[in-house]
Amino acid sequence: MNRDRDDAGVGVVAPRQVTLCHPPDELYLQSGRILGPIQVTYETYGRLSPNRDNAVLVCHALSGDHHAAGRHAPDDRKPGWWDPMIGPGRGIDTDRYFVVCSNVLGSCKGTTGPSSINPRTGKPFGMRFPVITVRDMVKVQALLLDHLGIDRLLCVIGGSMGGMQALEWAVRYPDRVRSVVPVSTTGASSPLGIGFNKIGRRAIMADPNWRDGDYYDGEPPRDGLAVARMIGHLTFMSEASMRRKFGRRISGREGIYAFTAQYDVERYLHYNGYRFTEQFDANSYLYLTKALDTFDLGDGFAGGMDEALARIQARIRFFTFTSDWLYVPEDTDVLEERLRALGKKVEHIRVDSDYGHDAFLLEHDRYAQQVAEFLESVAGEG
Amino acid sequence: MNRDRDDAGVGVVAPRQVTLCHPPDELYLQSGRILGPIQVTYETYGRLSPNRDNAVLVCHALSGDHHAAGRHAPDDRKPGWWDPMIGPGRGIDTDRYFVVCSNVLGSCKGTTGPSSINPRTGKPFGMRFPVITVRDMVKVQALLLDHLGIDRLLCVIGGSMGGMQALEWAVRYPDRVRSVVPVSTTGASSPLGIGFNKIGRRAIMADPNWRDGDYYDGEPPRDGLAVARMIGHLTFMSEASMRRKFGRRISGREGIYAFTAQYDVERYLHYNGYRFTEQFDANSYLYLTKALDTFDLGDGFAGGMDEALARIQARIRFFTFTSDWLYVPEDTDVLEERLRALGKKVEHIRVDSDYGHDAFLLEHDRYAQQVAEFLESVAGEG
Structure with a gap:
């Protein structure tokens, strides 16, 4: 090089x-x-x-x-x-x-x-x-x-x-x-990987906007896909890298004893999970994770x-x-x-x-x- | 003993x-x-x-x-x-x-x-x-x-x-x-643990049945809680224990190239995730995971x-x-x-x-x- x-x-x-x-x-x-x-x-x-x-x-x-x-x-x-x-x-x-x-x-x-x-x-x-x-x-x-x-x-x-x-x-x-x-x-593919993929698929399919996959003329199942993607994100990191990247930092206007308070790791997952939904099709996520599982x-x-x-x-x-x-x-x-x-x-x-x-x-x-x-x-x- | x-x-x-x-x-x-x-x-x-x-x-x-x-x-x-x-x-x-x-x-x-x-x-x-x-x-x-x-x-x-x-x-x-x-x-609590808890909470809160937590007079957010619980289940096991327990065993009447086909690990998570919703309150899951995170x-x-x-x-x-x-x-x-x-x-x-x-x-x-x-x-x- x-x-x-x-x-x-x-x-x-x-x-x-x-x-x-x-x-x-x-x-x-x-x-x-x-x-x-x-x-x-x-x-x-x-x-x-x-x-x-x-x-x-x-x-x-x-x-x-x-x-x-x-x-x-x-x-x-x-x-x-x-x-x-x-x-x-x-x-x-x-x-x-x-x-x-x-x-x-x-x-x-x-x-x-x-x-x-x-x-x-x-x-x-x-x-x-x-x-x-x-x-x-x-x-x-x-x-x-x-x-x-x-x-x-x-x-x-x-x-x-x-x-x-x-x-x-x-x-x-x-x-x-x-x-x-x-x-x-x-x-x-390992049962651990299949397990995480399964949960992501379940989140998508349980989203009422998924409508058995026929959502292209309406709202896509953003929440379900975001949850699936957040799971993916987390499994791609490591305990050590997350401690370094996020630690226990938190922010919240109402103080930390509120559900509005978000640890940095939460903000990161949320932001990236939902951003992904603007770029990726939920049904493709179902099909590609299925392809991973059957491999x-x-x-x-x-x-x-x-x-x-x-x-x-x-x-x-x-x-x-x-x-x-x-x-x-x-x-x-x-x-x-x-x-x-x-x-x-x-x-x-x-x-x-x-x-x-x-x-x-x-x-x-x-x-x-x-x-x-x-x-x-x-x-x-x- | x-x-x-x-x-x-x-x-x-x-x-x-x-x-x-x-x-x-x-x-x-x-x-x-x-x-x-x-x-x-x-x-x-x-x-x-x-x-x-x-x-x-x-x-x-x-x-x-x-x-x-x-x-x-x-x-x-x-x-x-x-x-x-x-x-x-x-x-x-x-x-x-x-x-x-x-x-x-x-x-x-x-x-x-x-x-x-x-x-x-x-x-x-x-x-x-x-x-x-x-x-x-x-x-x-x-x-x-x-x-x-x-x-x-x-x-x-x-x-x-x-x-x-x-x-x-x-x-x-x-x-x-x-x-x-x-x-x-x-x-x-580590950012890894907080991250998994966050995704579970998101799944619950994104379930339309959650209704900002006021679901006690109607259907509870079963899908959201089941997803949260499945995440929990998976994080409590290990790669090795899952290989032993589930391997890549699968069953499906329409053959394995169908979304109805389920690997054993999927059936296990699904069954236990939904069974949990009959025994546990989704809002309690939100509050207790929050208590874990703030610890x-x-x-x-x-x-x-x-x-x-x-x-x-x-x-x-x-x-x-x-x-x-x-x-x-x-x-x-x-x-x-x-x-x-x-x-x-x-x-x-x-x-x-x-x-x-x-x-x-x-x-x-x-x-x-x-x-x-x-x-x-x-x-x-x-």
Whole structure:
């Protein structure tokens, strides 16, 4: 990484769209249902090499989108969600690699999801949208890469739900992926994660504005989605990071012995929970958390997880963060051992951090160099 | 402990009630407001010794009550919430000690709280009930002990919110407490705990049935309270205990790719969340979580926590459980060190368990003996 160029980043970027899976070539989903046409929104950074061998697919997490780096306008307040990791001289060096990031299936940021118009009815799908899985997301990404003329990826990288996609790529398209970097993730969702997702879904579905998902002509279920998002926020932090960030600071005009008094942590959660409702669709939240919950690499293989892992040909470098209690590093230890027992090329870098699950979006300085070195090493094997 | 007698327990018990703080002798609350009369419901087990020196006060947690041991009827399906700990030959041996457990101020189980009738209006208090604190709970307990003719306690013991009460007793009534056993607790609530409580309160207050707390003549805010309780449940378990208890088991008539499909952890949370709403008042949940959040032993002392701790004369034996991520053992380590630096008699027993915060209600076998020995030792100091 060349720190001198760190300020520049990828500059101003523009999202692109493509429509795939036009009937009668609809996508066959894991559920057995079919879906099409599917609109996909994506961004690319850097240049595809003449022999098309330098593409890196970046996969986003639950609340992320295709806008991973750069700015849409020069005066945008914030850059893309992984900007410190992607750019000239950064962890994923856009001087060397062609980076693709697409909004996942089921989202509400430009790729077909429950808020999209159902072409058969002319109305939003709502809960008539089919349940989708991480495998379905990856299938759509593969079709996008077909469209872009990319047969084989140098790497698939992503954190949390993005890391699930990276692993799914390695299992499902072993000959299309030279390496994967799964960050802060798991090979199968844990009951703890499912539990938190369930409570968030319950909060949304119990909101009277949800109306079985048909709220697009009225008020959306803001309270329910805000509660769901607050739960998410809290599980992405850690005990230690919260003590440092918030402590027991409080403010309230009527004194602290009133329900109007709010600890700083309460204000933070409330503000971010409700702000999220202005940017995200509640039904997408239901579908994407469901996709998280159903995620299990071994699903559908008679030989379960080991049969799935045995298919992998890609080199793997896992990253985990010590204080992540939602996707615990010990879970990746187990996956690492199984892969090693199967003779796979696997590494696991455990980064010391007290930022919890969010660390992968905050502690770039602690692992970007090791991402860069890994990509360089894979590229060198050409 | 005499294991041979373990089956008997304290047998059939009956709650008792007393009304305290009759006007004009109302209770002065920490908030500056006054409250009275206050009805208190409590139970006792064992016999008070002739010189009244064998009383142990048991303090309950958020969703607990005065019914700590025994059964109200011989065919009761379940005994009191801490029955394995309290009884002849048990951790708190009712052959030797006189045990008192009272429902806390603000609850809905027989002690005055927001669902009680406000004598000034003839209607339930609702949100006109004053915000109460752990210190206020302890003040009411002290008045109850006055009523029972008990000047000095052999021990105050409790877990979670009950442990906060034990510590508050030691600070506020140093000459009335010979020992305290705070279990799975803290000297000041953490932002993590406050955050989870905040989300639960938000879920309740966002439920349209809540109606600013005036729902007693109609439908209560069941959905909101159920969500709040599900959050609580999840934070009381641990990643490891949930993997063992639930794994990724799922059932659903329409297959797993449907929102009707429920993982076992979802069914568990849903069932227990909604069952709780049949037993607990949503406004009490608001007030008691607020009491948890405002808890800080050092509050009101110019010298803060150290001035508070310096007042303590009681012997202290802390218990924590290694997998408790809500009330982390490291927090008790800090408290222990500060107490030791102040010359206090303090011990901290860290119990190895993967049951999370709930361990204090599940792993009696792992610490009851050490409770018994501690009480014996304190009693022996006479």
